[in-house]
Amino acid sequence: MPIRAVVYASSASEAIAGDKLGLSNGKLDQIVDDAARFNRNAGVTGVLLFDGERFLQYMEGPEDGLSVAYSRVLSASSHNGVVELQRGRVGQRRLPFWPMRWLPVEPDELGRVAHADWTRFNQRGDYQAAYATAMDLLIGVVEPYAIAV
Secondary structure: OOEEEEEEEEEEOHHHHOOHHHOOOOHHHHHHHHHHHHHHHHOOEEEEEEOOOEEEEEEEEEHHHHHHHHHHHHHOOOEEEEEEEEEEEEOOOOOOOOOOOEEEOOHHHHHHHHHOOOHHHOOOOOOOOOOOOHHHHHHHHHHHHHHOO
């Protein structure tokens, strides 16, 4: 079964952005827990980066499950200004660890990942290189958390 992926960036709603890094009111945890429950059944995995004001989310899975999960994302009131950075087929799962998890990142780190080259979800394997792709950079952000899984 082919695996597809989508990545987007958006701005957090006031209810989320007003809670820097999602640590005090638990709203972000509730949203991600709900997404994880849905994604588990849909066969979707991924990660949500949050810098206190903006999101970057990468999701992957079978086309039917991913399509429904992404439509839920597009209709969510927890964010606005969704900009799709890339969508397409990937040869294999890149982030099989979690049905969904959010990770705190610094604004400049989220910006680097968002503005890097997402073409075909290419991955060269060195997130510290000057020529690192967006997928390389995302893996670099996720890796310390994934090792603990």
